[in-house]
Amino acid sequence: MNETRALPESPSPTRPHAIVADEAIRTATSATFGALVLNQAGPIAVEFMSYGCAHCRVLEPVLQQAAAMVKSTEKIVRVNVAIDHELAARYDVNVTPTLVMFLDGAPVARAQGPRPHLPSLLAVLTGPFA
């Protein structure tokens, strides 16, 4: 917690979400939500989050793992509610993290504050589409 840190050359293995966080999970904004979620066929999970949310931070590495495991069948997209208030309001998201599962552009299920454990998170992500 208290240290002086020099510039790292590569992401730390103890921080699996660092640097690569935005590569496995795409970020949607109000402008791109239609193209990335609503106009897409198949299952998509949207994580409504904010970077200042400690629960989202705990969930992040597990979500990255889950995203890698389900990437052949399901896409995962994130929405930063600190920026896109309208999207959060449109889908009645009052807490972060909230996962909303979309199928062919329509919301079919949701989970608030899912457990940051891989098996339960995978169940949340894939359960509605089983």
Added chain:
Amino acid sequence: MTRTPRTQPRDTPILLFDDQCGVCRRIARWVSASARDRSGATRVIVRPIGSDPAALRALHPGLDIWDAYATIHLLMPDGSMRLGGEAVAQVLRALRSTAWFAWCFGISILGFRPFQAVLNVAYAILADVRPLFGCDSCGTSSGWVRAIRWVIGSLRAVISKKPRPQVTPHGSPHPIAALRA
């Protein structure tokens, strides 16, 4: 997200703060006011972390936005970062109103810095208790803070005769009402 103005000297450290946290905003305002010289120049640039990971990486390639929200970060002109209590000590050294006592954080006895150790503990406690001051963005509290919050919540529920809100297994999800306000 605003970038560092060209007029700012490059040898000024940058203090990042959680702009979703009321406690942090108040501290940042105080640092910003205290850091300004009579000439208008500033000894510490104070800026919010914001919501753009790429903008933070542009500021410092080793800066991770999740880490920035978890612990206070001070970006030094030499490219290093000071975190937590070390960042606080460096800021106090830079401010005219606190520099007179901040030298003590550098005192070392057989390699141990007692005043810095006290500051580190003080910072850790403050970081833990931020939710008690109504900080909606601080999320997961440590066990002892959750216990205090539970007692306060229970007392409020008894007084107002309302049921306690549901809590998820790892604590309440982060309410975003404050972000919409």
